[in-house]
Amino acid sequence: MCAADMPKNALSVLLTAVQPDNYRTVKRQKINNPPEEKQSHINEAQPQAGLSNDPSEAANLLRKQFHIRVKGRSVPSPLQEFQAVRKNGEFYERLLQNLKWSGFVAPTPVQRQVVPVLLQGREVLAVAPTGSGKTLAFLLPLVINAKRAALKGQEGLKALMISPTRELAEQTARVLLLLVRGLRLQCCLLTAAAVVAGVEFSKMDMAVTTPLRMSKAARRANLSTVRWLILDEADKLFEEGLTKQIDRVIAACTHPRLVVSLFSATMPERVEELARSMLKAPVKVTVGERNAPASSVQQRLVYVGQESGKLMALRDALQSGLRPPVLVFTNSRQRATMLHRDLALEDMCVASISAEQTPAARTKVVDQFREGRIHVLVCTDLMARGIDFPNVQTVVSYDFPHSSIDYIHRIGRTGRAGRQGDSITFFEEKDSGQLTRVANLMHQSDMEVPDWMRHMKKEKPHLKQLRHDRRKAAATQKTQQGP
Numbered sequence: 292m293c294a295a296d297m298p299k300n301a302l303s304v305l306l307t308a309v310q311p312d313n314y315r316t317v318k319r320q321k322i323n324n325p326p327e328e329k330q331s332h333i334n335e336a337q338p339q340a341g342l343s344n345d346p347s348e349a350a351n352l353l354r355k356q357f358h359i360r361v362k363g364r365s366v367p368s369p370l371q372e373f374q375a376v377r378k379n380g381e382f383y384e385r386l387l388q389n390l391k392w393s394g395f396v397a398p399t400p401v402q403r404q405v406v407p408v409l410l411q412g413r414e415v416l417a418v419a420p421t422g423s424g425k426t427l428a429f430l431l432p433l434v435i436n437a438k439r440a441a442l443k444g445q446e447g448l449k450a451l452m453i454s455p456t457r458e459l460a461e462q463t464a465r466v467l468l469l470l471v472r473g474l475r476l477q478c479c480l481l482t483a484a485a486v487v488a489g490v491e492f493s494k495m496d497m498a499v500t501t502p503l504r505m506s507k508a509a510r511r512a513n514l515s516t517v518r519w520l521i522l523d524e525a526d527k528l529f530e531e532g533l534t535k536q537i538d539r540v541i542a543a544c545t546h547p548r549l550v551v552s553l554f555s556a557t558m559p560e561r562v563e564e565l566a567r568s569m570l571k572a573p574v575k576v577t578v579g580e581r582n583a584p585a586s587s588v589q590q591r592l593v594y595v596g597q598e599s600g601k602l603m604a605l606r607d608a609l610q611s612g613l614r615p616p617v618l619v620f621t622n623s624r625q626r627a628t629m630l631h632r633d634l635a636l637e638d639m640c641v642a643s644i645s646a647e648q649t650p651a652a653r654t655k656v657v658d659q660f661r662e663g664r665i666h667v668l669v670c671t672d673l674m675a676r677g678i679d680f681p682n683v684q685t686v687v688s689y690d691f692p693h694s695s696i697d698y699i700h701r702i703g704r705t706g707r708a709g710r711q712g713d714s715i716t717f718f719e720e721k722d723s724g725q726l727t728r729v730a731n732l733m734h735q736s737d738m739e740v741p742d743w744m745r746h747m748k749k750e751k752p753h754l755k756q757l758r759h760d761r762r763k764a765a766a767t768q769k770t771q772q773g774p
């Protein structure tokens with residue numbers, strides 16, 4: 292983040308928000324001692340030598356090799372390597388070096404296809420598994436586009452990225468920081484404190500934020516210069532409760548050539564329809580199976596009888612060698628707090644996180660978990676989307692997830708970036724009506740599931756409605772409280 296031109300108080304707010312200590316640590320480590328190459332990624336097949344010279348045939352071969360499917364007119368070929376983004380301009384060298392220092396050696400499948408499409412200035416609708424590198428897929432081309440625009444003398448905010456939670460926005464801002472080192476681009480993580488401090492958008496090139504923060508800021512800020520708008524975890528952003536805020540942001544982005552792009556690991560049909568209605572001619576990029584769990588996660592269902600059996604089952608699992616760090620999902624803040632208390636009584640290195648904690652407290656817990664100082668983190672679905680704890684070995688769904696989509700995102704907190712992970716989902720008698728959904732997802736991922744689980748009676752319509760109403764009420768409550 293280039294500090295020189297920023298207003299003083301806004302700068303301190305922004306730098307506080309992006310955790311300067313952590314960043315400096317990362318920066319020093321990377322500069323003095325480039326990290327080992329990150330583990331080779333999902334579908335790690337290398338482009339084969341001897342590809343045909345016909346670009347479309349070569350492109351199709353690459354797509355087949357990396358399980359990429361595309362829809363759209365004249366879709367550019369997937370990248371063979373990051374170096375292929377290089378054009379005339381000194382900044383490319385620095386950017387490629389930043390990628391290397393950050394451990395990004397070869398593009399992942401979603402990056403191979405999305406980067407060239409966004410560099411062509413086209414809209415993208417990207418659906419790729421959890422942990423497959425979607426963040427860099429949009430950040431890399433946006434940094435290039437923003438830098439090119441800045442070099443042409445274009446002023447004002449050029450790229451805006453929206454994430455559903457503050458934690459995710461903070462994480463995206465960290466990756467952005469790694470990419471823009473030495474590029475003289477002004478970037479900000481727009482937090483509540485930054486809004487209060489009156490961030491000067493006219494001085495920023497790129498910003499990352501949440502729907503609530505941005506919709507509030509949109510009342511005062513000039514967003515007419517924003518050319519690139521990314522909606523990360525897009526299906527979440529289109530859920531009831533957040534749509535109004537997103538609408539307000541989109542309405543404020545009045546650039547005539549605005550490019551909106553959507554990313555997620557899941558995209559239900561109805562959400563895709565809604566999303567398409569706001570895009571002009573998107574290129575759709577799908578990697579792997581649509582709406583499916585990451586294949587790197589071993590999934591297990593465990594019957595716990597009744598509520599009272601859950602704590603015992605978790606204790607047993609932890610004592611019988613569940614590999615830490617472990618992320619445990621509950622369905623409410625109260626339940627997270629209670630479980631935290633119960634586990635702490637057993638001398639476990641445990642913490643919990645939920646929306647009612649202050650932003651600073653949440654950031655502290657997340658950092659301690661990342662650093663390995665907390666072995667078990669009890670959380671709610673606040674942490675189910677997008678959060679990247681590369682070392683999480685096991686995800687436990689202590690409470691049965693509300694939907695298949697929630698299940699996919701929860702278990703996707705492990706098995707990331709080419710690593711393997713384990714997930715355990717507890718179910719009790721009252722969950723039996725919803726069991727089939729998860730059992731079918733597991734079957735789809737070639738996990739062993741008893742046949743009876745996949746063919747149980749469907750949930751009764753009135754119970755389904757009740758569950759829907761509860762989720763809606765919870766979403767509204769969350770939105771009112773803000774991220």
Ligand SMILES: Nc1ncnc2c1ncn2[C@@H]1O[C@H](COP(=O)(O)OP(=O)(O)OP(=O)(O)O)[C@@H](O)[C@H]1O
Pocket residue numbers: 329330332394395396397398399402419420421422423424425426427555556676677678679681703707708
């Ligand atoms: N090209 C790459 N090479 C090596 N590691 C990478 C590469 N791109 C991303 N990663 C790593 O992969 C991990 C997952 O990336 P990211 O968080 O972007 O996934 P995602 O697809 O957005 O997942 P989710 O759907 O859960 O949000 C991160 O730790 C990231 O640093």
